[in-house]
Amino acid sequence: MGPQRTLGAGRTALLLAGLLLVALGHRSAASCPETDLENREEEAKIVLTGTVDEIINMDPVHNTYSCKVRVWRYLKGKSDVNREILLDGGNKLMIGGFGNPGICDNRVATGDTRIFFLNPALEAMGPEHKNELMLNSSLMRITLRNLEDVEHCVEGKRLAGNETGPTTGF
Ligand SMILES: *[C@@H]1O[C@H](CO)[C@@H](O)[C@H](O)[C@H]1NC(C)=O
Ligand SMILES: *[C@@H]1O[C@H](CO)[C@@H](O)[C@H](O)[C@H]1NC(C)=O
Numbered sequence: 001m002g003p004q005r006t007l008g009a010g011r012t013a014l015l016l017a018g019l020l021l022v023a024l025g026h027r028s029a030a031s032c033p034e035t036d037l038e039n040r041e042e043e044a045k046i047v048l049t050g051t052v053d054e055i056i057n058m059d060p061v062h063n064t065y066s067c068k069v070r071v072w073r074y075l076k077g078k079s080d081v082n083r084e085i086l087l088d089g090g091n092k093l094m095i096g097g098f099g100n101p102g103i104c105d106n107r108v109a110t111g112d113t114r115i116f117f118l119n120p121a122l123e124a125m126g127p128e129h130k131n132e133l134m135l136n137s138s139l140m141r142i143t144l145r146n147l148e149d150v151e152h153c154v155e156g157k158r159l160a161g162n163e164t165g166p167t168t169g170f
Contacts, residue, residue, distance in 0.1 A: 063154035
């Protein structure tokens with residue numbers, strides 16, 4: 001009888017732990033929706049790797065900010081980047097939308113290197129975002145695996161469009 005009861009209690013505890021995990025999972029999914037990489041790549045006109053050079057225009061109320069980013073490589077959409085928005089001889093540009101609560105991983109510090117999923121700022125976003133690219137979905141860490149995954153998504157379309165242009169490095 002004794003061991004039986006212990007077993008029962010153990011099982012109940014396990015069950016409760018499981019329910020708790022499910023509940024937590026739902027909560028984070030609800031507060032932070034993110035589609036899969038293929039979708040994110042499709043939604044972003046421009047995907048690039050870069051390092052945060054400087055943080056500017058910090059909004060103290062909404063906790064949003066823009067960054068000057070040094071670009072290493074365009075994974076997608078280089079031709080969609082208007083030359084007018086390039087800074088410091090063409091290696092840098094301004095990216096806005098950091099701190100956007102609609103994006104899960106939305107924060108950086110100076111010196112961080114990431115993969116950025118971006119779209120040109122819409123005019124409706126106001127003059128402070130003129131000449132900025134806006135963060136469209138979560139920041140991604142630079143790993144070989146992540147770079148390859150993103151490249152595969154981009155290349156899927158590239159082949160369909162008969163375009164070429166493989167690249168190396170970060
Ligand atoms: C990302 O871009 C798509 C258009 O491709 C747009 O519908 C969506 O609202 C954008 N997401 C964010 C968080 O700006
Ligand atoms: C891509 O190439 C195929 C065959 O080489 C051709 O039939 C197709 O029209 C091309 N597509 C585009 C978008 O150029």
